[in-house]
Amino acid sequence: MSRRLALITGASSGIGLALAREYAANGWDLALVARREDRLRAQADQLQDQYGIDALVIPADLNDANAPQAILKAIEADDRQVDALINNAGFGLPGTYAQTQWQEQADFLQLMLTSYCELAHRVLPDMQARGFGRIINVASVAGLVPGTYGHTLYSAVKSALIKFSESLHLENKSTGVHVTAVCPGLTYSEFHDVNGTRDKVSQLPKYWWLSAEQVAEESYTASQANKAVIVPGLWWKFLTGLYKILPHGLALAITARQSAKLRNTETPASTDPR
Numbered sequence: 688m689s690r691r692l693a694l695i696t697g698a699s700s701g702i703g704l705a706l707a708r709e710y711a712a713n714g715w716d717l718a719l720v721a722r723r724e725d726r727l728r729a730q731a732d733q734l735q736d737q738y739g740i741d742a743l744v745i746p747a748d749l750n751d752a753n754a755p756q757a758i759l760k761a762i763e764a765d766d767r768q769v770d771a772l773i774n775n776a777g778f779g780l781p782g783t784y785a786q787t788q789w790q791e792q793a794d795f796l797q798l799m800l801t802s803y804c805e806l807a808h809r810v811l812p813d814m815q816a817r818g819f820g821r822i823i824n825v826a827s828v829a830g831l832v833p834g835t836y837g838h839t840l841y842s843a844v845k846s847a848l849i850k851f852s853e854s855l856h857l858e859n860k861s862t863g864v865h866v867t868a869v870c871p872g873l874t875y876s877e878f879h880d881v882n883g884t885r886d887k888v889s890q891l892p893k894y895w896w897l898s899a900e901q902v903a904e905e906s907y908t909a910s911q912a913n914k915a916v917i918v919p920g921l922w923w924k925f926l927t928g929l930y931k932i933l934p935h936g937l938a939l940a941i942t943a944r945q946s947a948k949l950r951n952t953e954t955p956a957s958t959d960p961r
């Protein structure tokens with residue numbers, strides 16, 4: 688039997704790249720998706736050499752509504768099937784809501800929510816029929832705490848991904864398909880360079896930070912154990928646990944203060960996050 692295949696979006700850097708390494712180390716073949724093809728090819732070569740797996744490179748821009756279908760067609764054309772779907776690609780759109788163009792928000796929703804839901808919807812029936820599947824939606828602690836000032840739809844979308852994952856998790860209890868929402872806190876990656884908050888977040892204490900490798904390892908373990916929602920790292924488990932017992936007004940006030948310090952509320956310079 689050939690090895691199982693993990694489709695990972697946003698695999699050219701950060702958490703997605705660490706997840707690709709984690710799946711490869713556990714003997715999975717890979718289908719790697721992002722826009723930067725050169726990076727994907729270099730990483731695919733390296734992972735194939737190191738772990739003796741096969742890695743398919745599928746360059747795609749998930750802002751394009753046709754991308755999910757095209758990605759799955761490319762996998763089918765290679766005579767493969769998706770055994771694990773890791774929805775991870777993403778970025779933070781700076782600015783407050785009214786400062787931004789609608790097209791930027793529409794692209795954000797397409798990438799961060801619609802593409803996740805569509806890919807899951809398209810792969811799920813075959814996973815159910817085979818009695819095996821893994822779906823990970825990379826959400827954020829932002830989806831577990833009140834909305835922030837600036838980067839307006841980010842926490843709303845991450846909340847939606849958590850609820851979506853919980854429902855899928857329940858619907859698939861007896862199907863062999865595991866569905867998990869992963870909610871990382873601050874993680875070393877290119878995320879804060881892309882959204883222009885590196886100088887602000889760099890001032891936070893070191894113990895607030897996770898490595899992408901830790902997030903990937905905890906995500907893999909949680910998915911194999913069929914956990915519905917996980918928060919990697921002790922500090923973020925503690926913090927999100929604390930938020931659950933705080934009165935909502937106090938939680939909102941704390942989030943407002945933190946987000947005013949950490950979010951970039953300047954108007955974005957361009958529609959391209961890179």
Ligand SMILES: NC(=O)c1ccc[n+]([C@@H]2O[C@H](COP(=O)([O-])OP(=O)(O)OC[C@H]3O[C@@H](n4cnc5c(N)ncnc54)[C@H](OP(=O)(O)O)[C@@H]3O)[C@@H](O)[C@H]2O)c1
Nearest residue numbers: 697699700701702721722723749776777873874876877878
């Ligand atoms: N870093 C954190 O502190 C943190 C915390 C909580 C949650 N997260 C979540 O973790 C996920 C991964 O982020 P990261 O921290 O690893 O950031 P990152 O290093 O910037 O990686 C983002 C990935 O998404 C890809 N991507 C962005 N726009 C895309 C598009 N239009 N089409 C296809 N791929 C696209 C990027 O590849 P290309 O540029 O090559 O397309 C890159 O591979 C995101 O969903 C983010 O919201 C991050």
